Amino acid sequence: MHTTEQRPLTPAARRVLEVASELFYSRGINVVGMELIAEEAGVTKKTIYDRFGSKQRLVVAYLRARDQRWRDFLTSRVEAHDPPTDRIAATFAALDERMDRENERGCAMVNAYAELSDPEHPGRAVAEEQKHWLRELYRDLVARTGAGGPDALADTLVMLHEGAVVARNVTGITDAAHTVKEAARTLLRAHGADGLDQR
Template structure:
């Protein structure tokens, strides 16, 4: 895929592919299905994206961009670093209810793309590294003695909430994660 703006057909392909990849799984969706659902030829899909690998990467980057924008937008509305740490869990709960009923697209992608050389695997891993660094930065701003350790703990709580929500059907998983983060911050 190039960095040029997407044509209307390419936007439709990406929207359809994103929906299919998220709801049916990356491995369960072929280029023929994407083309048919988008109302274009398979040639159009390949002309614009080059490969399924590139289309998967575009899908994951799009989801990541939306999540980062959503989360940072929510954090801009909150005061100090401790409050922003807790607000990440509020935002996560809202995101899970509205955008991620099937769980985290990045975790799902990592499960389907175990080859670390796959660009999609790297995009998903980068997203997890970003959230960990966000926590580390907020922990440092809050004056925590070991911001890296707290960042690791918060990341584990965050990811655990995502899995509990989608796999164990715990609708309040993000709220429970927030309560756990409050305990860590009170130490």
């Protein structure tokens, strides 16, 4: 289940989290030490440990914050559209916008999952939760279109979504999100989704 940090962060803790988030994403989690974070944030290592307890918990806070921003962003874009077929298309438009703004190194969750080799690291659970949430979002949207096989279609839409990130960031296909959006429309049309031209 997705949970967020309940205790408000102090100004120093917010600064630490902002700095750590930028460094973890731009340089990688494993190569960024607490000394660098403390130096860049203008605090002592003791302050970081007082606020977060450990690097592991700081990593989780980074991933949770980034995950929440993505969920809020995507949900706002989806809810601005109707019918459900347009909402599905909006997920890919939102992905394109997000990659333009802050995903120059690809998906932070996938990157973290690859870096955190310990299967018990709680950061991996954050990444897994986000991907399951996205899959359930697609499953709900597909079910509302009336298309057959919503579970299988949701799986496919998630794969299109994730593949667009890789295609853009690894192979430089700048219109990847637009391409998969059109592929999704074709797929939904083939499965009898309402609100699409059946010709």
